[in-house]
Amino acid sequence: MKYVIIGGDAAGMSAAMEIYRNVPGAEITSLERGFIYSYGQCGLPYVVDGRISSTKRLIARDVETFRDKYGIDARVGYEVNGIDVDKQLVFGTQASGEAFELPYDKLLIATGADPTMPVKKGAHLVGIHTVKTIPQLEDLLADLTPDIETVTIIGGGYIGLEMAETIHACGKKVRLIQRSSYVARILDEEFAQHVHDEAKKNDIELLLNTDVEAFEGQHRVEQVLTDKGALQTDLVIMAVGIKPNTQFLEGTGIAMLKNGAIIVNRHLETSIENIYAAGDCATHFNIVKERLDYIPLGTTANKQGRLAGLNMSGKFAPFRGIVGTSILKFFNLTIATTGINEQKAKELGFDYEAFKLSARHIAGYYPGAQRMYIKIIVRKRDQLLLGAQIVGPSGVDKRIDVFATALYSKMTLPDLLDLDLAYAPPFNGVWDPLQQIARKNGRL
Template sequence: MEYVIIGGDAAGMSAAMEIIRKDPTAKITTLEKGDIYSYGQCGLPYVVGKHVPSSTDVIARSVEMFRSKYGINAKTGYEVTNIDVVNKKVSGNILQEGDTFELQYDRLLIATGASPVIPDWDGSRLTGIHTIKTIPNTEAIIADLEHAHQVTIIGGGYIGLEMAENFAILGKKVRIIQRGDQLAGIFDKDMATLIYKEAANHHIEVILNEEVISISGEERVEEVLTNKGSYQTDLVLIAVGVKPTTEFLKNTGISTLPNGAIIVNAHLETNVEGVYAAGDCATHFHRIKQKDDYIPLGTTANKQGRLAGFNMMGNVEEFKGIVGTSIMKFFDLTIGKTGLSEKELNQLGIQYETHMQQATDIAGYFPDKELMHIKLLYRRDNQLLLGGQIIGGKGVDKRIDVLATALFHQMAVTDLLDLDLAYSPPYNGVWDPLQQLAKRMGRK
């Protein structure tokens, strides 16, 4: 059995390792366009901010380790440009050699991930304009920061916020330009207000409701122009989102969503026999929406990759889906979300209610307690949980994970009262904040 995997990061190498663990004699070829395998992309902002000393620290396994220890034929600088699904062949370019290649496969996994969106603005290729997705991206930003005093981030989502914090830690003046009317668009606006206040507390300039139309400069970026004004800058980070890296599939017959995400079933199979897909280039079944979605996260990529490898060997195991859980640090805040927002619920036409309250992470009488702002969303007819958003200090991560588990198992708000959660005054109140909220809603 010849296994070919396109992509050498989270999903691709999780699949390769699953296969090699089950069958040490398996013939696996992995094709990576870059030079680095298996690294933690989510850690890259913290390399810029020097929380993580070196970009090499986020590499889980080297290319040499995959080759020598595990016997995987790990290629670097191999760019796949075509898949012949009839004759089961992949072909493309060997970038370092200026040559081409062609490989036969029995089972193929597409794990090409996602690429940063770079709008077609005038000046978007000037020196000093960056994205952050790879280790070379990160090292380029670090090298360029010595020339920068004023940094402008275009995009106020998770990456934009994480990078804003890390630039500020380095003593840079930081500006965020956001096309919409709030930061962190996956949150409801009433919760996002807390994020805006935190940005202001740390002297981050936030420009909302302005759309970038061009970037100008001689050779290096000097100015960002929007539909409402212009802003001098020394360095620009574009963080307006990502798109699946699947352009090379156009003539293969492999089905995708309009955004390019490869449609897979519960076994990570595409509509073409013998071809699988996983990670940031594939769809992710949303358990609450009950349909395919696209929420690219490292956790999902690793899980999908492992199951794809298992199923490529002829086994049958299902990917159970996601509920849309994420968390991030923004200065002194922890920002967590799981499930659906009000915007998503309105789009789906689901009748819902919300409940908000403040609570402390530990017993109210214990020193050093920290405040959390909690918002729950639930069905109007039966109080089935639909989503939760929590912003605060310590303890947010614990409660978001409890809510994510409750959503996965389709629990109602009042079911939270039955959970046997850990209690000791330094860690919790006798009633966990989620249970306090459930009690109040039950009385309501």
């Protein structure tokens, strides 16, 4: 049995390892267009200010490990340009320029996603960076010389906010441009104000409702042209989102969403027999929305990859779905969300209620207690949990994971009161903040 995997990172190599464990003697070939395998992309921003000492520390398993220890034909510099679904062939070009063709019995597409570059004019100038891969980050690090004073970050999502913090820690002046009225769009607007306050507290120049139209400079970027005027800059980081890397599938008949994400079923199968997909290039079933969704996260990529590998190995291993849980650090603030926010509930037509609470993350009388802010969304008719947003300096991660587990289990607001959660004054109040909001608003 010939297994071919396109993509050598989270989803692809999680699948490869499951095939290796479950199919003795399997012939596994992985094709990576770059030259680095299995690394933690989410750790990239923290290499900038030295919190993580080197990009090498982000690599979980190198190419040689896959080849020598597990017998996987892990290839680098192999870019796939197309698939012949009738002949079951993958074809493309090596870094040397030489063409290749490879047959498969089962194929996994795990090509991830690429950063988008919506601003075309001047995008070729030196000093304009995206941060998605180790080589891209190393290019940025090489460019962050002492004479770089002002860095402009475009986009206020996960990467934009994380990069703002770490670039600021390097002693640079940071400007963050967001085209909409608030950053951290995973939150509702009133909760994003906490993020705005944290940005101002740390001298981040925040420009909202601002469209970037072009970049200008002789050889290197010198100005960012916006609909509100020109801004001087020494370096630009584009962090406006990603797009599934699936353009090479044109003409294959593989079903995709409008954004290019490959539609998969619970077993990670595509619309074409013997072809699977997983990770940032694929759809994810959303348990709360009860429909296919696209929320590309490293946790989901690893889980989907693992299950794709099991299904390709002949095991019954359905992917049960996501609830859309994410968290990020922004200076002294933790920002977390799971399920849907109020804006999304309106868009989807849910008949919902929203409840808010401000509470201490531990017993209020214990030294160091800090305030967190919680907003939850429930379905009106039965108080089924639909989503939560939590921001604060401490204790946010614990609560968002509890709520995510409750969402996955389809619990109601009153159900939270029955949870047996850990309590001691240094760790919690006798009623956890999630239970406090249930006590105040839950209908039994």
